[in-house]
Amino acid sequence: xxxxxxxxxxxxxxxxxxxxxxxxxxxxxxxxxxxxxxxxxxxxxxxxxxxxxxxxxxxxxxxxxxxxxxxxxxxxxxxxxxxxxxxxxxxxxxxxxxxxxxxxxxxxxxxxxxxxxxxxxxxxxxxxxxxxxxxxxxxxxxxxxxxxxxxxxxxxxxxxxxxxxxxxxxxxxxxxxxxxxxxxxxxxxxxxxxxxxxxxxxxxxxxxxxx
Amino acid sequence: xxxxxxxxxxxxxxxxxxxxxxxxxxxxxxxxxxxxxxxxxxxxxxxxxxxxxxxxxxxxxxxxxxxxxxxxxxxxxxxxxxxxxxxxxxxxxxxxxxxxxxxxxxxxxxxxxxxxxxxxxxxxxxxxxxxxxxxxxxxxxxxxxxxxxxxxxxxxxxxxxxxxxxxxxxxxxxxxxxxxxxxxxxxxxxxxxxxxxxxxxxxxxxxxxxxxxxxxxxxxxxxxxxxxxxxxxxxxxxxxxxxxxxxxxxxxxxxxxxxxxxxxxxxxxxxxxxxxxxxxxxxxxxxxxxxxxxxxxxxxxxxxxxxx
Amino acid sequence: xxxxxxxxxxxxxxxxxxxxxxxxxxxxxxxxxxxxxxxxxxxxxxxxxxxxxxxxxxxxxxxxxxxxxxxxxxxxxxxxxxxxxxxxxxxxxxxxxxxxxxxxxxxxxxxxxxxxxxxxxxxxxxxxxxxxxxxxxxxxxxxxxxxxxxxxxxxxxxxxxxxxxxxxxxxxxxxxxxxxxxxxxxxxxxxxxxxxxxxxxxxxxxxxxxxxxxxxxxxxxxxxxxxxxxxxxxxxxxxxx
Numbered sequence: 001x002x003x004x005x006x007x008x009x010x011x012x013x014x015x016x017x018x019x020x021x022x023x024x025x026x027x028x029x030x031x032x033x034x035x036x037x038x039x040x041x042x043x044x045x046x047x048x049x050x051x052x053x054x055x056x057x058x059x060x061x062x063x064x065x066x067x068x069x070x071x072x073x074x075x076x077x078x079x080x081x082x083x084x085x086x087x088x089x090x091x092x093x094x095x096x097x098x099x100x101x102x103x104x105x106x107x108x109x110x111x112x113x114x115x116x117x118x119x120x121x122x123x124x125x126x127x128x129x130x131x132x133x134x135x136x137x138x139x140x141x142x143x144x145x146x147x148x149x150x151x152x153x154x155x156x157x158x159x160x161x162x163x164x165x166x167x168x169x170x171x172x173x174x175x176x177x178x179x180x181x182x183x184x185x186x187x188x189x190x191x192x193x194x195x196x197x198x199x200x201x202x203x204x205x206x207x208x209x210x211x
Numbered sequence: 212x213x214x215x216x217x218x219x220x221x222x223x224x225x226x227x228x229x230x231x232x233x234x235x236x237x238x239x240x241x242x243x244x245x246x247x248x249x250x251x252x253x254x255x256x257x258x259x260x261x262x263x264x265x266x267x268x269x270x271x272x273x274x275x276x277x278x279x280x281x282x283x284x285x286x287x288x289x290x291x292x293x294x295x296x297x298x299x300x301x302x303x304x305x306x307x308x309x310x311x312x313x314x315x316x317x318x319x320x321x322x323x324x325x326x327x328x329x330x331x332x333x334x335x336x337x338x339x340x341x342x343x344x345x346x347x348x349x350x351x352x353x354x355x356x357x358x359x360x361x362x363x364x365x366x367x368x369x370x371x372x373x374x375x376x377x378x379x380x381x382x383x384x385x386x387x388x389x390x391x392x393x394x395x396x397x398x399x400x401x402x403x404x405x406x407x408x409x410x411x412x413x414x415x416x417x418x419x420x421x422x423x424x425x426x427x428x429x430x431x432x433x434x435x436x437x438x439x440x441x442x443x444x445x446x447x448x449x450x451x452x453x454x455x456x457x458x459x460x461x462x463x464x465x466x467x468x469x470x471x472x473x474x475x476x477x478x479x480x481x482x483x484x485x486x487x488x489x490x491x492x493x494x495x496x497x498x499x500x501x502x503x504x505x506x507x508x509x510x511x512x513x514x515x516x517x518x519x
Numbered sequence: 520x521x522x523x524x525x526x527x528x529x530x531x532x533x534x535x536x537x538x539x540x541x542x543x544x545x546x547x548x549x550x551x552x553x554x555x556x557x558x559x560x561x562x563x564x565x566x567x568x569x570x571x572x573x574x575x576x577x578x579x580x581x582x583x584x585x586x587x588x589x590x591x592x593x594x595x596x597x598x599x600x601x602x603x604x605x606x607x608x609x610x611x612x613x614x615x616x617x618x619x620x621x622x623x624x625x626x627x628x629x630x631x632x633x634x635x636x637x638x639x640x641x642x643x644x645x646x647x648x649x650x651x652x653x654x655x656x657x658x659x660x661x662x663x664x665x666x667x668x669x670x671x672x673x674x675x676x677x678x679x680x681x682x683x684x685x686x687x688x689x690x691x692x693x694x695x696x697x698x699x700x701x702x703x704x705x706x707x708x709x710x711x712x713x714x715x716x717x718x719x720x721x722x723x724x725x726x727x728x729x730x731x732x733x734x735x736x737x738x739x740x741x742x743x744x745x746x747x748x749x750x751x752x753x754x755x756x757x758x759x760x
Contacts, residue, residue, distance in 0.1 A: 164593035
């Protein structure tokens, strides 16, 4: 599909990749960090405020500093991707720790009693029980990621944000509006996906509701 | 444009690896360092973040594609301070640029203002991996612009006339205008003009036009080929002391990409056929109420110029 | 790089005048305060009312999530194209950003008030508005403050975009620095934003402790644990009947 002089399909694909890949990677990084914060009060005292501070760095500044620190190419989408990974980790570390905290002691004690070791306990018992809280955190990270990807357009990284910056330059309201609506729709589609995924991973919750 | 999802994913994964390893990196991103080379023969075309430059880049891209050259479009990168380092590092291969501003970017002390002289000096000062192709007669200069009413009321035709008013005038332009040699420093040096304030807006975009129209600023930096100047009946002030150097459109290209003779031939044809009046008309068409697709405008112009 | 950053901060002209750091910080705080105040006036009453009546909760959650999905940059330029220059477009964009956390905080705080206490209040003949103001809102204070704090921090980080459409604030350093690739200026701007966020967070936490009813207010800072987080949005399995 072509509109406003752009291949919209391509912008959509770029937008989705740039928004989703970092969120997934961010979750992968946040899980062990969150687990560590859950186990160690000392780690938590450092990790939670640190991730809060990371979240306050303006996105444009992060996008421009990453090449400065890591030597990545200036025009690389990786700069936007890494920025979003940082925000996702910042958002999720605390969620993960709190999700694990919320698993009742009786459950963990029972699991340990039947022979679960720490890693097995995490993967086999605590994480599955934490899925609902994790899903909630992931959804927030995902929605804001879809919105933040658009900032990359300021430095020439393509996404639906390109319609916003270029539409602005051309004083073209319909083009800007298309970018906004598209970005929101994509965010909603993936929000529904995460929700469905979370439900699929917790069949017992549905069974209970059915009772 | 082709950007494979897998490549992006791999790049992201690699980047995470680097991050996790805690590696520090290069502390100066402007330092020349090798970027991933483009696929053999593919010309990666960049552009600045304003409409005319994007259109010129699109004209280059369309014409090269028609000749069978593979291209990749990287448009809207930002100001010269951003796209030029990318060009230098080989992240992009070709941009449509403007001689005068490019010269001052390469050498802030440069004083040449005449077209040929500027062109020659740019060629001499360009990094060795880059090459200047022949310039076009088409020119798009920065200019100090005021509203018709303000010009009439204060009897203004040139920047010299503005000098006595400067301490009461708010001036609007893109953020980079505040520091560039031909910007606020140049107006101060050549015309002794110190404005009441500088408002950082955008590069010849809707902010600057709106600010000039509604009186937020009394004078502004716009481009001479900008369709908004005739549309709003703005007045371009003459520049008798040549603060703004000649600004001919010129393709700047990575030397490695000139081995294919089709590339330079095509770009030279475009530069030969383009002139200032046509460029102004193209801008006006892009800003028209029917909002044509820039790719279509580029194709139409290439057809009318007999380049195919 | 670090040296250039120190130079940037050390330049005496950086500390005075309309483009100096104090002026930019004040502008930035001004935009933030304006947006958060307007958003609070809109979001807190609606959230509290919906939480009290327990009707329309789904709609509130839906609206809050919908607003979160708005791409801030796009919304900002759209408002500028529609409304023109000035303070209004960026303020509106920031208000939309600040509403969801405050709406959610007010709603979940009021709705989450101890049902036993609410029933008891109703039992002793308190009117609905008395229940709302006397029982539910005091119980909601921690969550409301959490929402206000989160909203404020988000607005501080995002108010930088006001500079993209020609206004001031700390974003000026980031946008101007970006235009000429002046990294010390960008880094300086980002650092000030981060420091400002931390300071505002501390101030709001202290204020929060002072106005929170109950034993929490007596807790000394050194003894304080991480402020009670938003209760996990998913009820634990034990809580279900």
